[in-house]
Amino acid sequence: MKAFTRNCSEKIMTQSSLHETLRIGLLAGAVAAAGILFDNAYHIQVLVFIGINTILTLGLNLLMGYTGQISLGHAAFYGIGAYTSAILTVHFQFSPWLALVPSLGLAVLVALIVGIPTLKLSGYYLAMGTLGFGMIVFIVFRELDFWTGGSSGLAGIPSLKIGPVDLTSGRNFYYLVWGAVLGTLVVSRRLIESRVGRALRSIHGSEHAAMAIGVNTQAYKLQVFVFSAFLAALAGFLYAHCIGFISPGSFDFMASVRMVTMVVIGGMASIWGALLGASLLTLLPEWLHAFAEYEMIVYGLILMLVMIFLPQGLLRGLLDIYERSRNA
């Protein structure tokens, strides 16, 4: 019997890890190929934004999709990452890489301070709590104008350099961002496929049952909240140094809703869904310039349709349809 279980165990393990390594390898190949094939600066720019949004979505997906905790204020952490680095580099002449540490650190600190009381809440209350937090941070960005430039924004954020290599050029920045995306993917994957990931998913399944099997639910909720804030800040840092100009509008309530939409559309609790959701919602406004005024309505409509018809998200939904058509 011992041999049997060991055999089974090894089979299960090698199967799942092989598939994942293969997929991540394929994605890395696709990223490299796209970097070579795409020549148009605009296309590269769009790919950069997809990458930044994927990092955001992966982080929020760990919190929402896997742990089942809704945050409607995640743009705040995105903004903290962007503004901290921007302020330090523009006003205090920090080198951007040096500014990375305090901008991630501040996001982590704020997440700890906000998370300890709010994560005692659940369901609607947590959503309301984070919503309020997001609004406060947005107002701080707008009103602290001697540092943030107020609603007209903060310009002249320096670009990133690695040694002599200037990353201002779209393509170099593209590789940097997608390197970060691949790193985030691997890290998320490892987290989820571990003891920690199972504990997080158990909280989503049922918080009471999670406690009853010995999971310290408060501690895990806080950990994943802080980690997703960390990833949001990383995305914010990349965003600020990519376009060199930030304004509060990029970090308002609508930005938080957009992040939630990316998670839901791609598929809750799906890493590859996060990639799909981020890609679709980055491309959609580019394709639908005509709808710019009605962005909110279009997002709302998409969210409703997906929730009604594909509650598992677009990725799972499409796979199900494919499988059904093959079986039929």
Place this chain on the structure above:
Amino acid sequence: MKDPEMHDRDREDGEAPILRICGASKAFGGVQALEDVSFEVSQGMILGMIGPNGAGKTTLFNLISGLYPPDAGRIFFNEAEIQRLPTHQRVRMGIARTFQNLALFENMNVLENVMVGQHVRTRCGFWGAIARTPGVRREEAACRESALALLDMVGLADQALKPSADLPFGWQRLLEISRALASRPRVLLLDEPASGLNALETGRLGDLILAIRNQGITIMLVEHDMSLTMSVSDRIIVLDQGRVLASGTPEEIQTHSAVRTAYLGEHCEQR
């Protein structure tokens, strides 16, 4: 006929009780769910708890496992006072439970449900998971193996990769029990494990409960199925309206007049 003093009985074994409830009370709003309940559970026994609906059996389980604190009274596990400890620490100490209305993680497959049950017996943390060191891999493999062994014990090993929600109801009950066992408990609280099972499955459950006890695990069993409770329990406590109405061996309980009146059916009143 009279309640035998449990305390004296346990002392005869010369062993300290593994679980001791002293004057536990709990009210919800105006309803007194438990009132001054005291009893002891000695190591290695199967203690049945019976009583009509609303007698406070599940409330008692929730107090022991720590889902909420008692209003008054103290709970000792292995002579350590635990009534203020959070649930996860009690699981770590060795108290595991199942739920009346199944609380499987439907977002995980069968194997993962048992693996997550080993949470308190494994150590990999946030950074370990990200670094995935050889030590972490070894722990993960060992965790997977012992989960499969537990599934094998309840006969679910070949279902390991199915979503837990896809299992038939009876199997889900077994899965929940193996998840609880995965934490390597010293005391296992089973809340109506036979509800929803057919006669055959209930019979097998009885065998499983005895097998678990034979591994040295103390069991508290809340169950409405009288023949199961009577056949596996070493002792039985009868709760009624939040109080201990009687306690004793199954034979003593079956002949106890107050129990017959309160619980086993009104027709007894005519005698």
